[in-house]
Amino acid sequence: MQFILTNPNLQNRSSFQETMLPESENRENLSSPSFIKSLSLGQNWKSKSMRIFPEEFVRSAGEAFVHRVVLSVLWNNSWQCWLQQDKNGLFMVEEDWDEFVDDNLLDTDDILLFTHQDTIYFQVRIFKKDGSEITSVPLEGEPETQPFHQETTPAFASANGGTSSRARKGYAHVENPKRYLLNPRNPYFEKTLTKTNTVLYVNTWVIEEYDLEFSPPNTHMHFLLPDGETLDGYTKDYGGSHSFLGWAAVCERCNLRTGDTVVCELELSGRVVVAVRVHLLDE
DNA sequence: CTGTCCGTGGTGCTTCACGA
DNA sequence: TCGTGAAGCACCACGGACAG
Missing domain, CATH: 2.40.330.10 (DNA-binding pseudobarrel domain)
Structure with missing residues (x-):
């Protein structure tokens, strides 16, 4: 796992660029506090370590979000994730996070960019390994006209x-x-x-x-x-x-x-x- | 019989007018 | 000009009616 903070005070731009995000995305997100999640070897998206908020990020946000966050994606869908604090940090509740992972069909090479928009609201942008961005509902290889389940x-x-x-x-x-x-x-x-x-x-x-x-x-x-x-x-x-x-x-x-x-x-x-x-x- | 829709009474909020 | 009271309106809650 890696967390790369893009708040001007917290950022790590060299690491950020290693994720192969387009330069434009890099620049425009510097205005709002952001961080990135991507998988390290042996991890999967449902690992507990993927549910944690970066400690510095939580500190910088103050009490903006303590109990829950709302994750929104580009196609206007959103997920509410309840939070729980333990000795290791602030985590999203497993059930809520797993639902986000499942709904977005996250792949091992995917990169998530979390941008703190307001209080409990985060925009999450999903990038593939080559830097291309997911901008519409990920479908499980089915034609769009076929109903799920x-x-x-x-x-x-x-x-x-x-x-x-x-x-x-x-x-x-x-x-x-x-x-x-x-x-x-x-x-x-x-x-x-x-x-x-x-x-x-x-x-x-x-x-x-x-x-x-x-x-x-x-x-x-x-x-x-x-x-x-x-x-x-x-x-x-x-x-x-x-x-x-x-x-x-x-x-x-x-x-x-x-x-x-x-x-x-x-x-x-x-x-x-x-x-x-x-x-x-x-x- | 179940489940949804519709009608009506109640409540609370807003606006306006009048008096101090 | 400001405060208070009345009137009107919108919305809510609930029970009865009715369709399937």
Whole structure:
């Protein structure tokens, strides 16, 4: 493993350049505190040593992040990683970090550039050995039109009027909804707006299929809009149904009307839903 | 029967007007 | 000009209706 700090006060530019990142990337990231992770011999991305934050980096950040961080990538997907402190330093929780590794299909030659953007928010850029950058969702060698885990995704079949489940109100057929997702592994469902749209209900089959968990009622969450904006929401439990308040503001902000259909992609931390990413359908 | 939608009452916030 | 109170509006919570 190597950590190379790129904060002007902490940087190690010679080592940084050895990673074969493009010169432009090197220069433009010097303004924000950054560090790099790459594998040493005998390590893999799920090694505990890969989950640690560089000690000097944590020191320089003060108390900006103590309990959790949010890792964002260029294609606007993000992962929340809870942190734990032990005698060796500040680590990301194994389950959260492993999910990041799995979702991004990290290879042994990959290089990650962590840039501290604001408080708990980090941008993570993924570079291949030759310096090329991953800029879109890594796919597991499948054509993009093929849904992930198709054989084990009745949520997909049901939401599209599959034969094994009855059709549900408010869940219209969307042609190939997976193509809207930023991360094809994320749970998702389709939502057709009805007359009253103050609450977004999460369908139980989605919850069951993906084994989802929800924060306690009134826990803060986010709606991630197509234009990159974020709106606040809160978890609710109405009559045993998991749902999110703040949906009315989303509908207004996106100018959604009765009959419009959107794809709701659920962003998870572990199995807990922490955000709903809203995708408008192509006309 | 289950699960989602819809309608309505309640609550809280914001804005405006009036009085000191 | 500032403070207070009333009115209006938006959103939330919940229970009943209804579709599958």
